[in-house]
Amino acid sequence: MVLLSKPSKNIGGVFEWNSAIRECVKQNCSHKALLLFRQMKQNGLEADNFTFPLLAKASANLCSLSSSQIIHSNVLKSPFWSDLYVQTAMLDMYVKCQQLTDACLLFDRIPVRDVASWNVMVLAFAQSGFLDKVLGLFRDMRFDGILPDTVTVVGLTRASLDSKNLALVKSVHAFGIRIGIDGDVSMANTWISAYAKCEDLSSAMAVFNGVEIGVRTVVSWNSLIAGYGSLEKFINALSFYKWMLCDGYRPDTSTIVSLLSSCIQPDKLFQGALIHCHGIKLGCDSDIFVVNALISMYSRCSDILSSRFLFDGMTDRTCVSWTAMISGYAERGDLDEALRLFHAMEVAGVKPDLVTVLSLVSGCGLTGALELGKWIHQYAFSNGLRDNIVVCNALIDMHAKCGNIIGARELFNVLPVRTVVSWTTMITGCALNGEYKEALDLFSLMVEFGLKPNHLTFLAILQACTHAGFLEKGLELFHMMREVYNINPGVDHYSCITDLLGRKGRLKEAVELVESMPVKPDAGIWSALLSACKIHRNVEMGEYACGRLFELEPDLEGAVPFVEMANIYASERRWDEAAAVRRAMKINKVKKFPGQSLVRVNGKPHVFTVEDRGHPDSLLLYATLDSLSLQSKEEEYWPYLEDFVT
């Protein structure tokens, strides 16, 4: 710990006490700083205009409202209550303690305000995302005749970033140039990361290149690397990292964290581990930010055991550490372990926050764990998350994915505010549960409310049309998407329309669409076409689709195209060709992966396949199934014959 040299009672003047307090604040022992203040008073010494700002800082670090109020009342009793420096420190203290109202009251009472006091307010509202308030303050500040400085412009940039408002970032940038602060490195660094966050990497690059090589700091590089990493341009992020090393810069924790958090795919495990090694070499591998980033990197790269190893080795785990680990298990469907950690977290005295709840909710949706999902729903609502739109959206999604469309609808209907995500989630849920008409109605209603559907909304509604076989409606929406909303369809949108045309027997149009689309067709689109060819017994188109499919996936891993093609030949009684496909399968040793199903019984997941006799109770299970099919025969229910062809 820190060397807390207590000033001796004999020689201790205010100056010595101030130095001791400053040392405590610097070493992150803010509670000791406040204790020293009490001792100082007990020794009959009064705080001065240097003591109060230090105490304010300590109180802000602790986010302690009660100590803030004590310090404030001491200030009011002192002769320094009118000192501008002290007042700004008080202001900052209230802001850091989340007491915006108190800060405003204080701010209004300060007779003469300088840049620093205005900046505290601008930054406070910028951090809370009140763009209107920030712009209003900025205007009033100008009316007051105060010249903004870099801190003000940083606040403005941060506020415009919250809504990813690129136009506003640009105009703030222009303003910065006008008042001549664009030569400042920290200002340039802020703009690099701001442009990156608004997904305008060329502007970010332009600002970066505008900073002279000798003036660039690690933060300049970090901002660029974080920008490319968060836009899933890992290769670029990595090459900038290499470039940074070549230029002789020493990466810091932030560099490592940004790089780690851009390794989000299983095939990035090697690179992720490499960055881990760099972290070790730099000596920052035990930094809590780095460890948290490592946990989520390993889990997202499908190496959950390494995540767990790091997690178990931690001495201090924050809410983020627990959540990273929990969401790792939840994402891969291991809800038992996720829940065990959730309870362990509460035992350890760490309070879960909304992100923790969100990971569990999405895990329930992924595995269809409705009972657990309902429990977490209850938990979220009794812990003050009832009004949180993000949590509610996740809950709607969970209910719908678990087949509880009624629960999803109930929640959706009572939402006080519905975002585009809420509507999209509900439409997806309806499509998933066969409520195609409702999906279409919701879509019209959403548009009537004046909300702008995005590419995912269109995907949801097009999928509903595809499943329902609404060809005209689907085509209409597809056109609306491009003409009215200016959204470029992705491969998934094209896939829906191809599937829809194919199913309706309009194979020629389907193929023409695929051939003319501006995005590269994927395997899914050709598979959809192939199965349409099977339904409509079209050998030529089938062969064509099959050929394209093999071009895309020459490894011949899956059996599906073979089986489909053999069936198409068989349906046209072209037995020789059907047999040839079967032979080709044998020669190429094509593996047949049976489709798996998952069902939860008493909270325990059971995975099974067609004709699965591996379960200990399989005899009983199949007996039950037989009686069920007997029953359905009696009730004259006949499943589609098509389902049994393959």
Add this chain to the structure above:
DNA sequence: ATAGGGTTAG
């Protein structure tokens, strides 16, 4: 001045 866990799709 930069940085860690997350809602709709997959």
